[in-house]
Amino acid sequence: MAEVFGRLSSKAIALGLGTLFLVAACGGGNNGTSGSSASSTDVTVWTAWGGAELKAFKDVLAPFQSKTGIKVHITTNRDSTNQIANGIAAGTDLPDIAPGPTDPTQVKSWVSKGALKSIETALGSSFNDYISNTYAALTTAPGGATDDPYIGIIGGKHYELMVKTQVKGLIWYNKKVFTGQAPATFDDLLAINPSQYNAKSLFCAGFESGAASGWPASDQIDNIIMRQSGDQVYTSWVQGKTKFTDPAIKLGYQTFLKEVSDQAVYGGRNTALSTNFGKAGDPLFKQPAGCLFLEQATFITSFFQQDFPSLNLKAGTDFDFFAHPSVNSQFDGNVNGFYDNFSMYNDTPAARQLMQYMATKDAQQIWANDGGTLGAIKSLTYNDPVFKRAADVASGAKNLLVTAGDFMPADMQKAFWQSLLNVTRNPGSLNSELSHLDQVQAAAYTTS
Amino acid sequence: MDQIITAVVAVVGVPLVIFGYIIGGEQVIERLPGRLQGWARPYFWALPAVGFATIFMVYPMVRTAVISFRNSEDTDWVGFANYHYFFTFPDTLTALRNSVAWLIFYTFFAVFLGLVIAILVDRVRYESLAKIAIFLPVPISAVAASIIWKFMFDYQAPGTPQTGTLNAVLGIFHGDPVPWLLDEPVVNNGALIFVGIWTAVGFCMVIISASLKAISTEVLEAARIDGANEFQIVRLVITPLLWPTITVVGTTMLINALKTFDIVYVMTNGAYETDVIATRMFSQLQSAHYGRAAAVGVVLFIAIVPLLIVNIRRFQQQEEQR
Numbered sequence: 001m002a003e004v005f006g007r008l009s010s011k012a013i014a015l016g017l018g019t020l021f022l023v024a025a026c027g028g029g030n031n032g033t034s035g036s037s038a039s040s041t042d043v044t045v046w047t048a049w050g051g052a053e054l055k056a057f058k059d060v061l062a063p064f065q066s067k068t069g070i071k072v073h074i075t076t077n078r079d080s081t082n083q084i085a086n087g088i089a090a091g092t093d094l095p096d097i098a099p100g101p102t103d104p105t106q107v108k109s110w111v112s113k114g115a116l117k118s119i120e121t122a123l124g125s126s127f128n129d130y131i132s133n134t135y136a137a138l139t140t141a142p143g144g145a146t147d148d149p150y151i152g153i154i155g156g157k158h159y160e161l162m163v164k165t166q167v168k169g170l171i172w173y174n175k176k177v178f179t180g181q182a183p184a185t186f187d188d189l190l191a192i193n194p195s196q197y198n199a200k201s202l203f204c205a206g207f208e209s210g211a212a213s214g215w216p217a218s219d220q221i222d223n224i225i226m227r228q229s230g231d232q233v234y235t236s237w238v239q240g241k242t243k244f245t246d247p248a249i250k251l252g253y254q255t256f257l258k259e260v261s262d263q264a265v266y267g268g269r270n271t272a273l274s275t276n277f278g279k280a281g282d283p284l285f286k287q288p289a290g291c292l293f294l295e296q297a298t299f300i301t302s303f304f305q306q307d308f309p310s311l312n313l314k315a316g317t318d319f320d321f322f323a324h325p326s327v328n329s330q331f332d333g334n335v336n337g338f339y340d341n342f343s344m345y346n347d348t349p350a351a352r353q354l355m356q357y358m359a360t361k362d363a364q365q366i367w368a369n370d371g372g373t374l375g376a377i378k379s380l381t382y383n384d385p386v387f388k389r390a391a392d393v394a395s396g397a398k399n400l401l402v403t404a405g406d407f408m409p410a411d412m413q414k415a416f417w418q419s420l421l422n423v424t425r426n427p428g429s430l431n432s433e434l435s436h437l438d439q440v441q442a443a444a445y446t447t448s
Numbered sequence: 449m450d451q452i453i454t455a456v457v458a459v460v461g462v463p464l465v466i467f468g469y470i471i472g473g474e475q476v477i478e479r480l481p482g483r484l485q486g487w488a489r490p491y492f493w494a495l496p497a498v499g500f501a502t503i504f505m506v507y508p509m510v511r512t513a514v515i516s517f518r519n520s521e522d523t524d525w526v527g528f529a530n531y532h533y534f535f536t537f538p539d540t541l542t543a544l545r546n547s548v549a550w551l552i553f554y555t556f557f558a559v560f561l562g563l564v565i566a567i568l569v570d571r572v573r574y575e576s577l578a579k580i581a582i583f584l585p586v587p588i589s590a591v592a593a594s595i596i597w598k599f600m601f602d603y604q605a606p607g608t609p610q611t612g613t614l615n616a617v618l619g620i621f622h623g624d625p626v627p628w629l630l631d632e633p634v635v636n637n638g639a640l641i642f643v644g645i646w647t648a649v650g651f652c653m654v655i656i657s658a659s660l661k662a663i664s665t666e667v668l669e670a671a672r673i674d675g676a677n678e679f680q681i682v683r684l685v686i687t688p689l690l691w692p693t694i695t696v697v698g699t700t701m702l703i704n705a706l707k708t709f710d711i712v713y714v715m716t717n718g719a720y721e722t723d724v725i726a727t728r729m730f731s732q733l734q735s736a737h738y739g740r741a742a743a744v745g746v747v748l749f750i751a752i753v754p755l756l757i758v759n760i761r762r763f764q765q766q767e768e769q770r
Contacts, residue, residue: 103735212717267606273627274627
């Protein structure tokens with residue numbers, strides 16, 4: 001034996017240690033995604049939220065945890081869809097509760113694989129209350145269809161519990177600069193002369209957003225297309241059934257280009273392309289004002305306040321918004337919005353209880369009180385005047401249409417976002433960009 | 449709780465299994481006849497390492513190659529469809545063009561500047577200080593370097609104060625700001641490659657400098673006595689002697705150039721025609737086109753293999769020379 005140990009060279013020890021680390025690393029990796037043992041006392045939740053949003057979520061969870069004694073383990077995971085996809089493919093543990101996938105094919109495939117548990121199952125007897133309390137646009141497929149993967153409905157069943165929502169396409173302005181009436185139509189908006197209000201240009205824009213650059217531009221064109229050509233064209237385009245070279249989509253691009261011409265946009269096109277979306281609104285509050293309007297969702301107010309702490313900007317008194325003006329009056333009820341949802345991946349008693357709790361008005365009111373978002377329930381009260389009015393926009397919506405790029409296959413989304421950057425930079429390339437997008441579309445929506 | 453159990457099993461159990469394998473195996477081998485013992489022992493000792501390499505490296509490689517011939521759901525064979533997509537789709541062609549540009553310019557300038565700097569700093573008294581300065585960007589992660597350079601390349605509306613360092617300098621000479629990351633395809637790809645070079649020069653310099661120190665001063669003195677001037681010494685004596693090192697550094701840089709992902713992803717994510725092969729692979733993965741992504745991976749792998757072979761041969765030659 002002694003001879004054997006004598007022969008244990010440093011390599012063997014290194015091998016042993018290496019194995020040790022490997023197994024420890026693998027074990028550690030598994031543990032990160034596990035914690036699902038049909039527990040009635042613990043529930044694991046993944047969310048993309050950080051900062052104030054995460055704090056609000058913890059506030060929402062606090063009464064639940066103290067009342068039920070269930071421990072909620074939150075992990076902020078901004079890559080949850082990819083990791084859950086890998087987990088499903090590899091058969092490893094999934095979080096109990098996490099956002100559902102946005103890609104419609106993924107929604108269908110996860111449902112067929114049984115990875116997503118229905119909200120009907122999760123909520124049980126309180127399901128009907130959830131449906132009647134929540135904004136209809138978030139829970140009902142248009143025209144009574146049984147499938148609407150964009151809001152997590154497959155085969156007539158719901159797979160995404162809506163908890164928060166936001167409306168997009170709001171036109172923000174500095175109340176001390178723009179003192180006129182909100183324009184009724186999009187043409188009225190374009191006809192406003194900025195120098196009348198002593199501003200340099202009509203619009204501000206900022207399309208830079210790191211690897212996701214272009215999404216702010218996509219919000220703008222989404223809001224145009226859905227109001228210009230209607231929800232059916234819009235949805236069929238998101239689904240890849242309407243080509244980019246279709247006259248309706250091309251018209252949308254052309255209308256978008258009016259917002260970002262060198263004359264219309266602050267600093268010219270290159271400035272719009274180089275400016276980060278969070279800083280895009282800064283010229284609104286400069287002296288003299290760089291621009292009159294910025295189109296953005298409700299979340300932008302925190303950027304205004306953060307960038308000008310000395311001005312102590314107040315929503316409703318210093319800045320305000322009006323809803324996106326009408327493009328074609330026939331389609332005025334179409335509103336662009338997004339939502340935060342949770343899906344149940346492990347049907348455990350604790351997970352069910354948490355899902356049921358998050359669907360209650362009490363839980364969502366905490367979200368509303370913490371500010372920065374609308375709840376998914378219609379009857380919440382808001383202290384912030386901006387969200388009070390945004391809730392009006394949401395309840396006035398006939399169709400709450402999701403943001404196009406978020407529901408396209410990832411390579412389509414990337415090409416779509418980047419096409420908006422390219423046409424902004426070089427409007428003459430519109431036709432070649434659109435036919436290129438057709439090519440990407442043909443390749444992206446297939447499964448081969 | 450099960451996390452603790454896993455940890456205990458990993459920390460105590462795995463070494464026990466390994467020691468058990470070694471001790472038990474040795475006892476078996478010791479009882480074998482002498483010649484068989486000598487034959488079996490190396491295989492026995494190598495088996496765990498080979499096993500791990502097979503599981504964690506060979507298997508994924510083979511599987512990637514298989515997936516590249518299958519559809520994205522991995523349910524059916526699609527022949528060369530994924531490769532056809534790769535070599536015909538305009539986006540991947542742009543990515544290929546850019547990757548070739550990375551291969552040429554990134555590799556050339558990183559190695560060339562590394563060589564020049566190594567030779568120059570070798571001749572000054574503040575060598576280590578200069579080396580530290582050049583080497584500083586190397587330990588910075590590519591993502592951090594990209595963010596730093598994003599600030600450097602920043603563009604503000606003309607006529608307003610420029611926060612980007614480069615445009616601020618241009619402003620001193622009353623030049624208009626340049627949208628460095630937008631001007632396609634030369635300026636923006638050049639800017640990205642430049643960031644890559646910035647992070648790599650230090651590495652090349654250090655390696656080349658180390659091998660420069662190994663050149664004996666007698667050789668150089670002999671050349672001087674023979675009447676060679678300093679340029680001739682660099683060209684005719686130092687460079688040829690450094691050639692094996694330059695090849696190794698060069699092939700490493702070529703591989704880096706092919707793998708380039710983080711700089712492009714962080715700074716432009718391929719917008720304005722700056723995509724490279726690896727960012728294409730990533731976007732195919734993201735959209736669950738696993739077959740296409742695997743095809744990109746295989747192409748990348750095939751492109752890198754010859755470089756690896758050259759590199760390993762060089763290493764072996766150097767080992768033999770010692």
